[in-house]
Amino acid sequence: MSGGVEASTEEQQEMQDAVVSPEKTEEAKLKARYPHLGTKPGGSDLLRKRLQKGQKYFDSGDYNMAKAKMKNKQLPTAAAEKTEITGDHIPTPQDLPQRKQSLVASKLAV
Amino acid sequence: MMAGVGGGNDFQWCFSQVKGAIDEDVAEADIISTVEFNCSGELLATGDKGGRVVIFQREQESKNRLLSRGEYNVYSTFQSHEPEFDYLKSLEIEEKINKIRWLPQQNAAHFLLSANDKTIKLWKISERDKRAEGYNLKDEDGRLRDQFRITTLRVPVLMPMDLMVEASPRRIFANAHTYHINSISVNSDYETYLSADDLRINLWHLEITDRSFNIVDIKPANMEELTEVITAAECHPHQCNVFVYSSSKGTIRLCDTRAAALCDRHSKFFEEPEDPSSRSFFSEIISSISDVKFSHSGRYMMTRDYLSVKVWDLNMENRPVETYQVHEYLRSKLCSLYENDCIFDKFECCWNGSDSAIMTGSYNNFFRMFDRNTRRDITLEASRENSKPRAMLKPRKVCTGGKRKKDEISVDSLDFNKKILHTAWHPKENVIAVAATNNLYIFQDKIN
Numbered sequence: 089m090s091g092g093v094e095a096s097t098e099e100q101q102e103m104q105d106a107v108v109s110p111e112k113t114e115e116a117k118l119k120a121r122y123p124h125l126g127t128k129p130g131g132s133d134l135l136r137k138r139l140q141k142g143q144k145y146f147d148s149g150d151y152n153m154a155k156a157k158m159k160n161k162q163l164p165t166a167a168a169e170k171t172e173i174t175g176d177h178i179p180t181p182q183d184l185p186q187r188k189q190s191l192v193a194s195k196l197a198v
Numbered sequence: 199m200m201a202g203v204g205g206g207n208d209f210q211w212c213f214s215q216v217k218g219a220i221d222e223d224v225a226e227a228d229i230i231s232t233v234e235f236n237c238s239g240e241l242l243a244t245g246d247k248g249g250r251v252v253i254f255q256r257e258q259e260s261k262n263r264l265l266s267r268g269e270y271n272v273y274s275t276f277q278s279h280e281p282e283f284d285y286l287k288s289l290e291i292e293e294k295i296n297k298i299r300w301l302p303q304q305n306a307a308h309f310l311l312s313a314n315d316k317t318i319k320l321w322k323i324s325e326r327d328k329r330a331e332g333y334n335l336k337d338e339d340g341r342l343r344d345q346f347r348i349t350t351l352r353v354p355v356l357m358p359m360d361l362m363v364e365a366s367p368r369r370i371f372a373n374a375h376t377y378h379i380n381s382i383s384v385n386s387d388y389e390t391y392l393s394a395d396d397l398r399i400n401l402w403h404l405e406i407t408d409r410s411f412n413i414v415d416i417k418p419a420n421m422e423e424l425t426e427v428i429t430a431a432e433c434h435p436h437q438c439n440v441f442v443y444s445s446s447k448g449t450i451r452l453c454d455t456r457a458a459a460l461c462d463r464h465s466k467f468f469e470e471p472e473d474p475s476s477r478s479f480f481s482e483i484i485s486s487i488s489d490v491k492f493s494h495s496g497r498y499m500m501t502r503d504y505l506s507v508k509v510w511d512l513n514m515e516n517r518p519v520e521t522y523q524v525h526e527y528l529r530s531k532l533c534s535l536y537e538n539d540c541i542f543d544k545f546e547c548c549w550n551g552s553d554s555a556i557m558t559g560s561y562n563n564f565f566r567m568f569d570r571n572t573r574r575d576i577t578l579e580a581s582r583e584n585s586k587p588r589a590m591l592k593p594r595k596v597c598t599g600g601k602r603k604k605d606e607i608s609v610d611s612l613d614f615n616k617k618i619l620h621t622a623w624h625p626k627e628n629v630i631a632v633a634a635t636n637n638l639y640i641f642q643d644k645i646n
Contacts, residue, residue, distance in 0.1 A: 110530035111478040117533040118479060125479070134483075135424050135446065139377055139396050142289040142315070151283045151290060194250040195219040195228055196638055197275040 210644040211591045213584060214629070215269055217254070218637035220582065230633035232620055236300040236308065239624040242270055242631055243310060244638055245295025249279035251312055251365075253323060267629065267642055274323050276365040279314040291316050297382050299391070301404075309368070311391060315378040318393055320369035320404065329359040374400050374410045381431045387438040394431035394443060401455070413461045414443060414453065429544075430490045437496065440465075444501055448485030452512065468515045470508070480532045480541070488544035493553040494625075500556055502547040505529060507558050507568070522568045522575065525560045527598045527609045540614050551626045559618025562607065563634045564594055580618060580632045580639040590644065 119125060145151040219228065227248025234243050242254040255273035282291040292315055301309040307324040332354040336342050377395035384391045392413070393400050399414035414431075418424055426447040434440035439455045451464035472481065484504035492499045493509075498519070501508050505526060508518035524545075528535060535541040540561075547558040559565045560577070568575045577594045584591060597606040620633040628643035 109476055109478070111476070111480055111532060114530060114532040115478040115480060118536060121533075121537075135427055136421065138427065140289075141378065142292065145283070145288050145290065147288060148283050148285055151288075155281070192227070192248075194246060194248070194252050194275055195636070196217045196230075196244060196246075196252045197272045198219075 209628070211578060211628075211630075211641050212644045213586065213589045213591065213639070214267075214642045215640040216582065216585050216637055217252075217640075224636045228636040230620060230636060230638060231294050231296060232298050233622045233631050233633045233638065234298045234300060234310075235622050235624050235631065236310075237302050237625060239626055239629070241273065241300070241308060242622070242640075243298045243300070244631075244633065245278065245298050245312060246636075247292070247294040249277055249281070249293030249295060249314065251276055251278045251295065251298065251310075251321070253308075253365075267627070270640055274363040274365050276321070278312045278319060278321065279317065282316070284316075296379055299382050299384050301384055302388055304388070311382050311384065313379050313382045313393065316372070316375055318371040318379070318382060318402075319367050320371070321365050322368045323363060323365045326362045326364060327359060328356045330354045331357045369404065369407050371402055371407050371410070374402075380429060383431060383433040383441070385433045385438050386436055390438075392431060392433060392441055394428050396427040399428065399431055399441075399443060399461075411459070413455060413459070415460065415462060429487050432490055432492055432499075435492050435494060435496045442490055442492070442499060444487035444490040446486040447482060448487055448503060450487065450490060450499070450501060450510070466512070466515050468510055468518075470517045480536065483536070483541055484532070489546040491547060491549060493549050494551065495553055498553070500547055500549065502545050502558055504541060504543075504545075507547050507556060509556070509570070520570065522556070522566075524558055524566050525564075525596070527596055531609065535614070538614065540617075543617055543619065545617075545619050546621065548621055548623045550623045550628070555623075557621050557623060557630065559621055559632070561614050561617055562612040563616040563618055564596075565618045565621055565632055578641075580634040580637070582637075585639075588644065591641065 145154065218230075225248075227246060227250075229247045230244050231247055232243075232245040235241070236243070240256050242256075244252050244254075246252075252275045253273045254270035256268040256270050259268045278295055279293040281293045283289075284291050294314055295312050296315065297311075297313050299311045301311070301320075303309075307322050310321050310323070312319050312321060331338065332352050334343075334348060334351060334354075335345075371393070375393065375395040375398070377397050379393055379395050381394040382391060389405075390401055390403050393402065393410075394414075397415065397417040398412055400410040401413045402410040414428070416426070416428065426445045426449075429444050429446055431441060431443040434442075440452060441455070442450055442452045444450045448469065450468040452466035452468070453461035454465045455461060457463070457465060472485075487501045487503050489502040490499060497512060499510050499512060501510065501518075502524075505528060506524055507522045509520040509522075511519045532541060545559050547556060549556055554571055555567055555569050557565060557567045563580045564577050565580065566575060566577050577596070578591045579594050592605075595603075595606045596612070597603065597608050602608050616635065618632055618634055622631045624630065630641050632639045632641065
């Protein structure tokens with residue numbers, strides 16, 4: 089009998105906490121999903137991640153390759169029609185991919 | 199709950215224009231990253247993730263269109279920044295324009311500063327509507343004339359030509375920021391401006407590009423001890439020796455450049471006391487200030503943190519004088535907002551011309567306005583569905599639980615990918631520009 093009364097007051101306290109602080113409920117949820125979450129959340133790790141935003145590349149060659157791949161994807165379909173240069177034949181200027189893509193204007197300026 | 203915010207009781211916000219593509223697939227480069235009216239409101243500039251700037255100009259009010267004010271049409275567009283590669287850190291430097299700030303107009307040309315993460319550029323936008331004709335040494339095509347054929351001398355005359363708007367980079371202020379630039383602010387002396395990154399603030403002279411003064415440096419000797427970063431900074435609108443900067447811990451420091459060359463010691467420190475019993479894992483993250491703006495009067499400043507906007511009286515450091523809840527219903531969703539990174543979204547805020555109203559964005563393409571005098575607030579939506587010319591905007595409401603009324607939207611149905619981070623209010627009139635991802639909406643008040 090008395091156990092039942094104790095349990096219900098604990099439940100009441102929890103409910104009160106949840107009502108009083110939805111933040112704490114959310115915190116509990118997060119800790120349940122990520123039990124290893126650091127005790128200093130706003131601290132160094134988070135800030136340092138923020139300071140180092142931006143994609144890291146191995147070196148400038150890696151960066152330029154990635155850029156070239158992206159630009160080739162965005163080129164109009166004319167580029168896709170060109171046959172791949174396999175080394176069998178001597179490439180002509182038309183076969184080579186453009187060194188610099190023409191800048192695309194903003195769609196707001198249409 | 200009528201739209202009586204920002205003006206008198208007869209006030210209604212109406213759709214005016216929308217710019218940008220309608221396609222569902224939004225290219226990353228098209229995402230608008232900054233919006234700014236110039237000092238007269240005649241020009242409206244946007245910057246995007248692709249490093250491009252588009253400037254709109256308000257057309258002269260024609261006598262025929264009495265029901266609406268002038269529309270904004272494209273005036274100039276240019277590529278401001280290009281992606282670069284930081285060789286020392288092997289990191290990409292994004293071309294995304296973080297901020298645009300206009301200089302006050304001093305002659306026929308317009309000047310603006312645009313900044314990406316590392317470099318600030320001063321752009322001159324000028325009009326050319328005359329062309330010289332009748333050169334002696336070259337003909338109209340520009341080819342040089344045969345000197346022996348020239349028998350007479352003539353004076354070239356200026357002839358009218360179709361208006362051409364040219365944008366040219368006049369100054370490039372580079373290599374002064376190790377971390378990412380989050381703010382630029384033109385000083386009221388019209389000679390200097392400040393730029394702020396996560397840990398440092400520099401003061402530049404508009405004419406000098408090869409050096410700048412470092413005026414704030416919060417980098418700790420040991421980076422392990424880093425506890426806060428600079429999130430925004432702004433010059434006082436009238437006092438050229440005063441500026442403020444906000445931090446990721448929800449504090450604002452006001453500094454006076456007359457006090458010392460290095461303003462590491464603040465003159466004023468603004469912080470709202472926190473109830474320690476209510477502290478949670480999220481407290482510091484949601485208290486991080488994403489924007490700080492002085493009122494036009496210079497007496498107040500406004501800060502935006504994740505859930506609220508606060509107005510501070512510069513004479514009172516211990517708490518804000520006004521606090522407005524932007525989307526308090528998100529407090530019970532912080533766990534998922536942390537997981538999807540939305541909790542780190544940086545919303546901006548702005549004042550209207552008379553400082554009587556403030557505006558800030560939210561999710562689901564909603565934006566909020568607060569009238570400081572009447573204490574009324576309104577939620578509006580930037581949506582193509584409500585984009586008939588001069589269509590009145592209907593107030594929106596988010597339902598937090600229990601029964602959802604008709605026309606209300608429940609918190610769980612909100613689209614968190616539709617964020618309104620950037621808004622701008624015309625300096626003199628009730629015209630607002632709202633950036634919704636890749637679209638720019640312009641709303642005006644209805645003239646009664």
